[in-house]
Amino acid sequence: MCNIVSKFFNQVMKRLLTVVCLLVGLAALAEVPGSEKQILVDLYESTNGKHWVRKWNLKEPVDTWYGVTVRDNRVVGIELFHNNLMGPLPESLGQLQQLETLNVAFNNLTGQLPATIFKLRKLRVLKLEMNRLKGELPETVGNLTELRELSVFNNFLSGRIPNGIGSLKRLEVLNLSSNQFFGRIPESIGELNNLRALGLFENQLYGDIPESMGNLAQLKELVLSNNRLGGAIPESFGRLASLEVLQLQNNEFNSYRNLANMQTDKLLVFDYDEEESEIDFKNFDFSRTRMADTKFEDDVDK
Template sequence: MKNLYLFLILSAFFSSACLAEVSLEEKKALMGLYNSTNGNHWVKKWDLNAPVSQWHGVKVIDDKVVEVNLFRNNLMGQLPVDIANLKYLTVLNLAFNSITGELPKEISNLARLRVLKLEMNRLKGEIPQEIGNLKQLEELSAFNNFLSGSIPNSIGNIKTLRILNLSSNALKGNIPDSLGELTALETLGLFENTLEGAIPVEMGNLKNLKELVLANNSLNGEIPREFEQLASLEIFQIQNNDFNSFKNLELLETRAFLVFDYDKNDRDIEFKDFDIDRKVRMADTKFEDSIEDIDK
């Protein structure tokens, strides 16, 4: 009798666990994403009658949606504003799709978000100033879109940011001084925009920076002396800009870079000791997104 009683309790427990489901608000937000991005034409479609935890790319923990990973899944259309109702989301990977329209400012309400990957889509318009509210964000990748306007100063509020890649867009204006406050930053890609003005000297504070790609813009002035402080720098690309002087590159003369690209024909100094493997090029490989990366 005791065994039967235990069996009934365990059966009830596992039955309730199987029936457990995310909140109606979160499910509606997911269905809104499905409908607004032409879910019927996705590569891997959702069975809207199945439990949310069984939907492709959706990770549920404790009845809460914590991850949506729809990498390379033929999403077409605009992001709905009610995506902000996925309030427990830590990872949103919508890279390599055909998402159009503007990035809704409501996305900044995803306070727990750590990874936001939007690269290789067709997003346009400005990056919302509210993006700085994502105080736990560690990776923001939106390269190869049609984003315009200036880089929001508020990005400097995201002190946890390790990867920021906004390359190959139509961003303009100056690089904001506030980027110098991102002291955890390891990768900064602003390649192929229409950025202008001098590089902020505050960027010399980025002691953990390993990759800095500023090539193919309209930056001018000189390379900041403060770049001597970038002890972790391994990849440094500044070619195809309008710099007035490369004099301060002498300060980096003894570094063993993996990649170092600059406008060689315009410089008036010679380097003696660079140890450069010119087979490695961040600008050529920045569109790669490995399976390991998207499973994080």
């Protein structure tokens, strides 16, 4: 009886082992869809992949390619920071519907900003800074409702900052600095309740700062210098209790009076056109502040 049970047990274990091996083999053979692989090849060819610092071996599986993250056989991340990409981004990028991270910062990308990028509704991080991209930031940027970080500083982007930016409720970092954006800062920017860093410096923005900016209770860094912003500093700035960095210099403000309502005990950086101010900040310890050119940028030594 024992022999019969033993043989039966051995047969069951052998079959189970066979099934496990088959499943492992199938998993090993699994790869991203051919269409997604082709989109990555488009990116490689469009941005002169043969001259990248870290190149891809297109004959190897996609999940071995530098900077590509694959999960459940779908491409969810592309991180090619400082990798000598040259040329335009392909329109086909917008077909990577599971993409969560696109970081191609600090490269030599040129051409128009592909409108298809703003169809990537699962995108959480979009970093395009330090390139030579042109075009406008479209209203469809508001489709990226999962976005936590949007950084495009130091490009040649132009046009107005779209009202759709206010739809990005989860956004924590927004840096549009050192571009050619013009016009007024949209009121909708005050709807970004989770925003911690906002950089708009070195553009062609004009008009009053919207009062709604005072709603950004989580904001720690606000850099608006080197524009043509005017009028008075909003009274609502007194509600920016978390602020640590505030840079306002080189604008056309006619009154700084409302800065006196701010809590200055947390400020580490405070730059404004002092000679134009009618306020004497007697309670502010300037000795512990520092001048800063804040770009919220990646560490280029990574």
